[in-house]
Every structure is written in C-alpha cells, then in structure tokens.
Amino acid sequence: MVNRIRSLGAKKLSYAGRVVLINYVLNTLYSYWASIFLKPKGVIRRIEAICRNYLWGSSSDYHKVPLIAWEKVTLPKDEGGLGIKRAVLWNTDTVAKLVDWIYGKADRLWIRWVNQIYIKNKDWHNYCPPTDASWAWKCICRVKDIMKLTYIDDQWPEDPKGYSIRSGYEWLRPRQTIQRWKNIVWNKWNYPKHAMISWITMNNGLKVKDKLYQIRCSPDNRYCISDVAPETQSHLFFECSYSKQILLEIEKSCGFKVAGHNSRMNLHLIKPGIVADSIREEVKRRIRTNLSKEPTQNDKIWLRKWGMAVD
Template sequence: MVGRLVDWVATQRDSIWVHWVQSNYLKGQEWMDYKPSTNSSWVWRRIYTVKEEMRAGYVNGQWGVQPEGFTPAGCYDWFKETRPRVQWFKAVWNGWVLTKHQFLGWLIAHKALNTAARLDSFGLDIEDICYLCGLATETIEHLLCECLYRRGIISELNTQIRWNLPTRDVLDWCMQRKGTAPQKGLQIALMLGTLYQVWHQRNKSRNENLLIQPESVAGIIMEEMRSRVRGRDRATMTIAERDWLKRMRLVE
C-alpha cells in the first residue's frame, strides 16, 4: 500500500499530495535518484525506503512488472517472487502451534520483542534487569536462552516428558526437528509454547509483581499441549505416532 504512494510520485499523478511532494521534497529532482534529508519525517523516510525496495521494478520511470500498471496485489506478488523465503518460516508458521505462540515466534525471529534492554535503547527510563531472575540485563538472548527461571521450566519439562529440550538457539532447534509431521509439529509447538509462557510470566512479574514457580508453568505448558492434541484428528495418525504421544505424556 505504501508502494502505491511511491508509484503516484513516479508517474506524477495529478493529485494535491503529489504536487505538494514535488514542491516541498523533490524540488525538481528525479524521484528515483532522490534521497531524503536526515531531518525528514519518519513517514516520508519510510516511503523512500519502499521506493528503494521497488526500484528494480521500474523501467524508464514506469512500473514494468504489470502490463496494466501498478496494483498493490501485483506488487505484493512481485516481492514474494524476488525475496527468498526466510529460514524460520516452517518453525513459526506451523499448523500445530497456537496462533498466539506463532505471533511470539514471529517477534522473536525479527528480534522485535520489547525486552527491558530494547526499551532502554529507545531512551525510556526503565530498569533493564531481567524481571524473572534479576541476575542479568534482559535481552532476548538472556530471556529465552540463559535466564535461570527459563532453564527451570525447561528442566521440569524434561523431567515430565523425558526429553532433552534445548537451552540455546531455540528457532534453529525448531528448524532442525526430525520425524513425521505430527512429531515435528508438536516438538515445535512445545518449544514455542514454552517461550510464550516465559514471556507471559515475565510480563506478570513486571506488571503485577507476581511470579509463579517454574514447576507450575511447566504444568500449564503441558496442559496446553494436551489440549492441542485433543483438538487434532488422531485417527489419521499412525500407531507409532500415537505411541510417541503416550511416551511424551501428551495423551492418556
């Protein structure tokens, strides 16, 4: 949709906004060669960034991707074809993972989780110490890999399901899962469900000054996974897959 504004300027659309842009920003410069000043607004710099991303689609100042001219849908399809699929795609957007857990995984993949360290980097007056263990700066790496509270949850889960969940590089671990589709999906769902509960408990600790024991959090995670299994059609699973679920204590 921002690309539509880019195309309006490129084709010199007869609109008040385009005339205003030409008068106040371009001032006779070619749009494709234009660079904004450092004090330009965030919105205008964002339009410029999208223009640079679309540059390869223009020929002699005209959008050459679609014969009928620019459309947001056509631009979207073009971006999909020209950009490689991210490696974490199947780990985050997995059908076994709950939607709220998928969204958290997406934030983690983009390093966009608003940890205390990230908020502090924005200039906010906030303590950057981990709200769960209080032993280190709260970065994504610390919270999701190194935090003792998080490790306590993992340790309890490993005891309950007799399985070695990782303590580092969680998205890489998710991408490397082996087995059948249900087995891989549930392993990923269990890990992202764990990360979600870590973040959820962190927020409760920060906002409500309330922190429950890792053993109780592990119980919540296991019950979520059991509910997820109950909601799927197990009739399509093989006997080996159903036996695997029993060993994981995800079914009775």
C-alpha cells in the same frame, strides 16, 4: 476502513485477529478501487498508516510505536513477514490486469473503445499517451511501462496460464531470504496468538528492558528475576535459570536438550514445574484439536510421552 476498525469487535481482537481482519476485510475494501486506477500517493500512505496503526494499537490513529517495521510486516510469511499486501504494489498489480487485457486484445467493449480512441493500431508495447489523454489512461500507461520489462512477444512469461494478480504481485515485490524458522512459527499446531508472539520474538520486537533502556523508557536494563544480566530476549527465554527449569520440564515430553545455567532466582515466582504443567496442558488441548483420526505409530509413541491415551 476506519468505520470497520471502530466497531467493538475489531477493537477487542488480538494481534493475530487484527492480521486476519486487515487481510480479509480492510484490504478487500481497498482492492476494488485499486483495480480501477492508480491512487494518489497520499491516499496510499493513509491506507497503509490505517492498517499499521490498527495492527499495533487497535485504532486507525497513531497511539503505539510499531514493534516491527512495516516493510518487514508486508513480506510473505516464509520470508519473515505476516503476508499483508503492500498497498502501492497491489494497486500497480491490479491495474496491470487492464494492461494485460490490451496486450492480449481481450474481447471486451472497453478494449475495443481504447483501441479506437487512444491506441489506433499502434504498438502497445512502445505506446506513449498523448498529452491531452485522461488522467486514468495515463495511469494505465505508467503501469504498462513498469510491466513491459518482463513481457515477451506480448506474453506474460511468469505464469504459463497468462497474467494473474498473484504472479504480478510476486514479480513486483522485493524478495528476501527464506527464514528457516517459518515452519516452527506458522503451523497448524500453534495457536494463532502464540504464533504471533513467536513471530514478534523471532524479529526481535519484544519490549524487553534492554531495548527500553536504550530509548530511555526504563531507568535500567536489569532482569527483574535476577539482576546479574541485562533483560534481553536471549536471556529471557534461554539463559535465565527460571526459564531453563521450565524448558527442562518440557524436555521430558519433547526430547530437546537445554544447556544448564546458574543465576540467582526470585523465590516468589510460580514454581517452574507448575508453569511447565500449564504449558503441557495447552499443548495437549491443541493436539486434540488437530490430531488426525488415524495417528501413525510414531505419533502414538510421541503422544504417550505427553501422557495422552492412544487406542
């Protein structure tokens, strides 16, 4: 895992790219060993530390303070996380597949061997391993004691097709409230980089001056454009007159309303109209990439507002 992170390409990835690499490369390396036996707690902690450090600092070592807690990061996207799997739960979940094979008396050589050496026609649901059993077998039995709480008549009731790693993980993980903003952040129209920044913002993770001042990393918490208010996320995006002028420009294309706000503005900034034009061009490029070949009538009306030609 560390060798993959140290490659030149991995170091240059954005936050969004690092999430993809963690999910489809680093976790894949771990998944093979996780399906065989339970890993020591120290190994689990090290694996999660490697993924966490890489996500926030592009390195396997600790260099940057995480913007969002790892418990939040490992939630599904619709519950406010990034969908990265928790290593300890994934380990338990994959080993539980072996438990399910024993419950179902699968026609496998290993199952026949286990029944001959250890179980010996005993009730698997209430089975306890002998003291001289191997460490790996005791690990499997520990997982069985966790998963048996939901088995009914030796059957996995969470999925009509039987036990699956997906349904097992969903049963093990803690549930959180579905976030109303999930479809705004995670949709095909957003660039992955923009979606990631939006996700950090929705979880109050941006390093605004008010937060840095509280941990004594900034001499003050005043907003750099106008010093009449602290620099918070809410002020930065919605309350500052500069931000509001940009939003009012975008309003002409999107149709949402932004309440007025008065504050002093630094005249050396890029004009809001120029920033709004840049945003509109980014949106147009994304629309051209994802637009279907046959847009609906409502789509055509909306596209004309953005100044895009529609046949």
